[in-house]
Amino acid sequence: SQQGEEDPQALSIQEGENATMNCSYKTSINNLQWYRQNSGRGLVHLILIRSNEREKHSGRLRVTLDTSKKSSSLLITASRAADTASYFCATQNTPLVFGKGTRLSVIA
Amino acid sequence: SQTIHQWPATLVQPVGSPLSLECTVEGTSNPNLYWYRQAAGRGLQLLFYSVGIGQISSEVPQNLSASRPQDRQFILSSKKLLLSDSGFYLCAWSAVAGVWGEQFFGPGTRLTVL
Known part of the structure; x- marks a missing residue:
C-alpha cells in the first residue's frame, strides 16, 4: 500500500488568511481524498478528486491534483477559527491509506 | 440515513487483559468496514478491513x-x-465495493493500557 504525506506538519494562521496544505504520494492512484479531524473525533470527508481531474472546488475549499508530480494541495480560503483541525489526505488504490496529517490552527 | 456507532467511547485496561471493541453501521447493506488506530499525534494506521461477512484482511501483524x-x-x-x-x-465504512471511495468514520474509542 502507499501513503500520502502531508506538508507542513503544523500550520498556524490568523483568521481570514488562506491556508494551504500539500500532499505527496509515491505511486499511481485512482483518486485522492481529503479529510478533516477535529480533536478527539472521527474523520470527516471533505472532497474527492479523481486522477483525471486537475482542480475541484467545494465552498471555501479548493483542491488541486498534479499526477505528474504525484502531489495535491488543499487550499482553505478566508479561514475561520472553526477550521482549526487536522487535515489528512488519503490516496486511493486498494484500500485508502492516510498520511500523518497537517495540524491547522486558526487564531481569532 | 446511515449512521455508525462505536463503543465504548473510552476504555482503560491493564496490560495483559482482553479487549473487545464493537462497531455497527445502520442504514446501509454490505458495507466495506475498516478499523484504524491513531497513536497520539500520529496519522491513521489501517489495521483491518472487511468486504463481507467473515472476510477480514489484516494490514499490520500484531x-x-x-x-x-x-x-x-x-x-x-x-x-x-x-x-x-x-x-x-476508529471504525469506518464505505459504500462502494471494489472502488475504495469516501469513508464514513465513527466517533472513536480512546483506549489507554496501563
Whole structure:
C-alpha cells in the first residue's frame, strides 16, 4: 500500500488568511481524498478528486491534483477559527491509506 | 440515513487483559468496514478491513484480531493487551465495493493500557 504525506506538519494562521496544505504520494492512484479531524473525533470527508481531474472546488475549499508530480494541495480560503483541525489526505488504490496529517490552527 | 456507532467511547485496561471493541453501521447493506488506530499525534494506521461477512484482511501483524459476525458489525479484539496498544481506535465504512471511495468514520474509542 502507499501513503500520502502531508506538508507542513503544523500550520498556524490568523483568521481570514488562506491556508494551504500539500500532499505527496509515491505511486499511481485512482483518486485522492481529503479529510478533516477535529480533536478527539472521527474523520470527516471533505472532497474527492479523481486522477483525471486537475482542480475541484467545494465552498471555501479548493483542491488541486498534479499526477505528474504525484502531489495535491488543499487550499482553505478566508479561514475561520472553526477550521482549526487536522487535515489528512488519503490516496486511493486498494484500500485508502492516510498520511500523518497537517495540524491547522486558526487564531481569532 | 446511515449512521455508525462505536463503543465504548473510552476504555482503560491493564496490560495483559482482553479487549473487545464493537462497531455497527445502520442504514446501509454490505458495507466495506475498516478499523484504524491513531497513536497520539500520529496519522491513521489501517489495521483491518472487511468486504463481507467473515472476510477480514489484516494490514499490520500484531496481537489484535478482527471479526465480522454480521453484515453491519465489526469487532476488534485482543487476548492480551500491550502498552503499545494504547491509542484512538476508529471504525469506518464505505459504500462502494471494489472502488475504495469516501469513508464514513465513527466517533472513536480512546483506549489507554496501563
